[in-house]
Amino acid sequence: xxxxxxxxxxxxxxxxxxxxxxxxxxxxxxxxxxxxxxxxxxxxxxxxxxxxxxxxxxxxxxxxxxxxxxxxxxxxxxxxxxxxxxxxxxxxxxxxxxxxxxxxxxxxxxxxxxxxxxxxxxxxxxxxxxxxxxxxxxxxxxxxxxxxxxxxxxxxxxxxxxxxxxxxxxxxxxxxxxxxxxxxxxxxxxxxxxxxxxxxxxxxxxxxxxxxxxxxxxxxxxxxxxxxxxxxxxxxxxxxxxxxxxxxxxxxxxxxxxxxxxxxxxxxxxxxxxxxxxxxxxxxxxxxxxxxxxxxxxxxxxxxxxxxxxxxxxxxxxxxxxxxxxxxxxxxxxxxxxxxxxxxxxxxxxxxxxxxxxxxxxxxxxxxxxxxxxxxxxxxxxxxxxxxxxxxxxxxxxxxxxxxxxxxxxxxxxxxxxxxxxxxxxxxxxxxxx
Ligand code: AMP
Ligand code: ZN
Numbered sequence: 001x002x003x004x005x006x007x008x009x010x011x012x013x014x015x016x017x018x019x020x021x022x023x024x025x026x027x028x029x030x031x032x033x034x035x036x037x038x039x040x041x042x043x044x045x046x047x048x049x050x051x052x053x054x055x056x057x058x059x060x061x062x063x064x065x066x067x068x069x070x071x072x073x074x075x076x077x078x079x080x081x082x083x084x085x086x087x088x089x090x091x092x093x094x095x096x097x098x099x100x101x102x103x104x105x106x107x108x109x110x111x112x113x114x115x116x117x118x119x120x121x122x123x124x125x126x127x128x129x130x131x132x133x134x135x136x137x138x139x140x141x142x143x144x145x146x147x148x149x150x151x152x153x154x155x156x157x158x159x160x161x162x163x164x165x166x167x168x169x170x171x172x173x174x175x176x177x178x179x180x181x182x183x184x185x186x187x188x189x190x191x192x193x194x195x196x197x198x199x200x201x202x203x204x205x206x207x208x209x210x211x212x213x214x215x216x217x218x219x220x221x222x223x224x225x226x227x228x229x230x231x232x233x234x235x236x237x238x239x240x241x242x243x244x245x246x247x248x249x250x251x252x253x254x255x256x257x258x259x260x261x262x263x264x265x266x267x268x269x270x271x272x273x274x275x276x277x278x279x280x281x282x283x284x285x286x287x288x289x290x291x292x293x294x295x296x297x298x299x300x301x302x303x304x305x306x307x308x309x310x311x312x313x314x315x316x317x318x319x320x321x322x323x324x325x326x327x328x329x330x331x332x333x334x335x336x337x338x339x340x341x342x343x344x345x346x347x348x349x350x351x352x353x354x355x356x357x358x359x360x361x362x363x364x365x366x367x368x369x370x371x372x373x374x375x376x377x378x379x380x381x382x383x384x385x386x387x388x389x390x391x392x393x394x395x396x397x398x399x400x401x402x403x404x405x406x407x408x409x410x411x412x413x414x415x416x417x418x419x420x421x422x423x424x425x426x427x428x429x430x431x432x433x434x
Contacts (some may be wrong), residue, residue: 007259008116008314012307015315016054019262022287027051027060030293033078036071037061037295057264057285058273062296065093068238072096076292079103084291089137090237091336091405093327094344100139100237101291107146109288113243113257114147120248120255120314121208121231123177125152128203130170132180132188133211134334135159139241140211144179147243153177160184160334163191167199174203181334182214182222182230183369189225200227208233210242212331213322213365219251232321238297239284245319250311253318260288263317264296265305268326279304281326282319300327325366328428332360332371335406339427342373342408345399351381351392355418358428370431372409373400379415 010018028048030037040061041047050059067076069092074081086107088100102110123129129148133140141159148155156173158166160180166188169175178185185207192199204226210233222230234254235242244261245254256263265280266273274280282299302324307317330337339358346352353376360368375396381388393410400408 008120008255008316010315012315015258018259019287020052020054022259023054023057023262023285024048024051026285026287026289026293027295029078030295034076034293036067036076040295054262057262057296060285060296062271062283062298063294064298065098065238065300068092068098069094069096073099074101076294077101078293079291086142088139088142088237088241090139091338091341093338094340098237100241103290105290106240109260110143110240110243111146111150113240113260114143115150116147117233117243117246117257118144118147118151118153118208120246121233122206122229122249123148123151123153123208127153127176127206128156128174129153129177129179130156130158130166130173130175132158132160132166132178132184133242138334139235139237143235143241143243144208148179163187164195167192167195167197170199170202170204171197176203177206177208178204178226178228179208181211182209182218183212183333183367185209185222185226185230186218189222199225202227204228207231208246210234211334212367214367215321215364218364234319234322236299236301238294239286239299240289244284248310248312248314252310253306253320255310255314255316255318258316260286262287263305263319265303266298268298268300268302276305276307279320279323298326300325300329302326323365329366330358330360330362330371330428331367332404333369333406335404337371337404337406341403342400343427345396345403346375349392349396349399351388352377352396352412353415355420356427357418359431359434360428362430370409371404371406372411372431374411374413374418376415376418377412382415 044061046059083103084101085104086102089097092098131144135141207228207230219230231247233246235244245256262285264283268281282301286294301322304320355376357374359372361370362368396410
């Protein structure tokens, strides 16, 4: 098993040398093979030869979520389509999803990154790892699966849901590690209690949790209720999926796999660099991705960076918890939701006005367990009979469901009841503010 642990502890100067070599190669690659990047480079009047030092990175153009939509589905490929062996996906801002294609080389590299990531978090080949991240288009399930197998742990691929069965399997198979979202970890604890099972008395000892924001408070809660150490892990579809960064057992920031991902921190407004220790938007360039390399991707995730070596001996820069977003994305029950998607549904449906309010229950930054949409109906629908209102509500519910990938509660309200603003409309409110 290749886990390249020596890379995690390499001196910064050596790491930077490796990064610049890989960057130069990737920049050349996308310039030659991806028309989108060639055009973007030309607009900024930069060529691969201009990239000589890490500081030259800022000469390159940014890539944003919209670029994925505009080039959907295969416009950002840097390899011939027959090289693709797998495609994952996540929701985009409107209409089209974000897709993440992988070559065999990408799949192998990702497994290696995830094996190392899991090892960093404390997983070993002696562990029985129950993987309750969703298997399917979402990167979580298969990302953890391949990494854990490569590490040599015994993987139980439960995927999400069917919570009672999950509890039984944890007991019967003696799972020592649970991997899932922090919200699902709490659902497991609650369900176990209902079943008369105390998870603290099982062999569970470690949780590798992520894919949505959570707080230190929530960590303590999870650790107490499940009797585990809870470790934070971060990743995103555009870059690779899980494995971009993870905490070591010191729990003092997530070590970024900098041999694969080059990070910058910028002020989301001015796009100027932000110094270490201060909060800014994370920007990531992939250094080893083959199928769909990404240059300076604006993640919209707000974090701070710490380049000091960690007590664990790793030299890889650590990122803080994600404390917010520089856009209006929400994560509802594990699914990315953009207000623009909701708006696009409303604009398609007859009988509703483009005035709406998204009501969420946001305990941790941009994560919510609930999604409720208040929609203004037009005068004529409102004065019509009840049946029409019910039919409209049903239609909206099913349209939302198919566009968002999760169900939303719809509340139809009278014309002109949702507050109008002259400036930027406030579309998302927390239930506690109502
Ligand atoms: P997806 O591409 O669907 O996996 O969503 C990626 C997004 O999920 C990231 O850009 C973050 O906003 C969020 N995310 C993933 N992991 C974490 C984490 N550990 N803490 C906070 N947010 C996270
Ligand atoms: Zn560490």
